[in-house]
Amino acid sequence: MEMTKLTGRIVTPNDVEYRMARVNNNLSVPKFPKVIVFCQNANDVVNALKWARENRIPFRVRSGRHSYENFSLVDGGLIIDVSEMNKITVNCEKMTAKIEGGANLGHVYHSLWKYGTTIPGGTESSVGLAGLTLGGGIGMLSRWFGLTCDNLLEVEMVIADGHRGAKLIKANRNHNSDLFWACCGGGGGNFGIVTSFTFKVHSISKVSIFSITWGWEDFEEVFDVWQHWAPKTDERLTTEIELKSKEMNQIIAQGEFVGDSSMLKKLLRPLTDTGSPTNIFIKEVPYIDAVQFFDDPSGNVPSHHKRSGSFLEEPFSKKAILTMKHFLANAPNKNSNIWHQSLGGKAGEPDPKDTAFYYRDAIIAQEYNTIWNKPDEERENLRWVEELRDALSPYTTGDYVNWPDQFIRDWPRNYYGENFTQLREVKTSYDPFNVFKFPQSIPPFIRWF
Template identity: 60%
Template sequence: MEKTKLTGRIVTRDDPGYNDARTNINLSLQRYPRLIVFCQNKHDAVNALKWARENNVPFRIRGGRHSYENFSLLNNGLVIDLSEMNRIKVDHNKQLATIEAGAELGEVYRTLWRYGLTLPAGNIANVGLTGLTLGGGIGYLTRSAGLTCDHLVKLEMITAEGKEEAELITVSRSEHPDLFWASQGGGGGNFGIVTSMTFKAVPISRVSIFSITWGWKDFEEVFNTWQRWAPFTDERLTSSIEFWPEEVNRIEALGQFVGTKTELKELLKPLLKAGKPTSGIVKTVPFIEAAAFFNSPGGNRPQNLKRSGSFIEKPLSNHAISTIKHFLQQAPNQNASVWQQSLGGAAGHIAPDETAFFYRDAIIAQEYLTNWTSPEEKSQNVRWIEGLRTALSKETMGDYVNWPDLAIRNWQKTYYGENFERLREVKTKYDPDNVFRFEQSIPPLRRSIFF
């Protein structure tokens, strides 16, 4: 039988663009692949998988380059990069959007906006939509419209059939429903190579947004007020809050409301009574302007970083709030922060076992963030993140699989909760030989292989 040849745009270590081609969002975890194939279409992806299997070359799948632990990179293997497969097709009448696996969120927003549509998704413009969706997908429409994965209608996926084969299949509620379930929060890269996804889009026009800032002295009052207000207010309002170190002297709450500025101002009254706000903005804008407003510039560029997170099921105690405050007083630098987003609403109307995304009962997603400049700062920053996560563990649960953390030992239960064993069954059915694997990939049953 004739051997498969790699097709697409191929980058090797000898090419002048190699360093740019291999670079992911996290510069603190360097990887040096042997080859990077930038697939131009699904056939290139099929060929890449076949070639890797025939030649016994380890590989990783990459989309938006935003894997915080660089799971989409490896040393001395093949990276199957889908970023140049980014076509978007919209059926306006049916409100369906078919989006290739490499499309970035910002371009998705801009394209759908031309049809008066959008998806409930994230706030970083250059994050890959596919990875975001496969892990769940939270953002400023979560409470009004649900998670990104809740709008998934079908997807195309290349699975590893047979000894050296690669088969392109369609996955939906009626075709391979178990794999469709797993694709709604089961994480990227576990079951196959997704080449495109079709979503039921959401009509959108104008929305109202807000920003409120406070100084450090209002820490406890603002924290307590926001966490007891944000997850329980009108479901059309999704918000976040971020706390920076004491010397930064800044707390900021942001939010988006699918309604009028007048209604939003009324809903914000409890929050505005907390402490003494130093600034505030409330305005109604076209949705696409709101997306630009929330776009996080710091999240768009490669840097030395560490992230972790957890979910919160009930408001944190005063002791936990004091713990967060203490850690921010001892932060390794001014870039460190604790970020929270309100959940519930439409995202909480779905049972934990209805999709692979388990944490439907959570009221808040909480992320721990830091970044630094010089390599010698890494250990201090990583220790700070892990210390904070551990110190809050009695009042938090799990972690969002899109915020992976290699330091988490029981990551199986942490990411997937009670859905993990079912995910292993799906893995066993579609990838019994564990072809698709990385450091925290779901292992098949009978083969407890951990990397």
């Protein structure tokens, strides 16, 4: 039988492009693949998966390079990279967009803006739409338009076929509906390789944005007011608050309101009346300007970092707030922070079992972040994140699968809650040989063939 050949743009360690092609956003977990194939179309993806299976070589799937634990890289194996598959087709009559699996958020937002439309997604422009969507997808429009996956209509995906093959299939609410359910929060790389998504899009023109800054002395009061207000305010307003280290002496709340600035000013009174704000910024802008406002350039630059997270289903007690304050007063470096985004609204309407994204009852998503420059600083930074997560665990639940953490002991329950068993059933149906696997991939149930 003739062996399959790799097609697409192929990069190996002998090529000058290899160094840049190998690197992901997290430099702290380096991996050195044997081959990287930048697929140009779905046929290249099929060939890459067949080639990996025929040659019995380990492989990983990659699009935006933002896998926090670099699960999209593997030593000595094949990287199936879809980032050069990024075509976008908008149907204004049906208000839908077909987006290839390698498109990043910056490209998506700017392309859809030409038609006065958007989808709710994250904020960093270089993040891949695929990973974001497959894990759920939270961002500055979540409370008004839902999670990214809530706006998904269909996926086209290359899956493993038989013992050595690969094939392209579709999944939506009527066809392969169990796989479609799993693609709405079940995490990237578990079931196959998405070559395209079809989304419903929303009309958008102007929005209002805000930023309010306080000093360290307002820490407890500001966070307490924000956490009680943010998940319950007007659904058109999604907000975030970043608690920075004591050394940085800065607390920043920001957000986006699908409405005018005069209304936003009224909605913000609980925040602007709290503590002693050092800066208050409120402005009505074209939507694409809001996209650029929230895009943190530093988040798009590869660095040595550690992330983890959790969800809040009820506001923090004073003791929990003081726990955060203690850790930020004793942070390993000034760039350590705890970030929160408000949920609720449309993001909280589905039942936890309606999609694979389980944490519909959460009112806040919480992320723990640290970044460092020197290799000998790694241990201290890793320890800070893990000790912080453990200290807050009595007050939090789970973790967002798009913020994976290799040190989480019961990761299936933390990422997927009570949906894990159903996700294993889907895995068993579509990938019974566990072809798509990585350290925290969903395992199939054992079948005797």
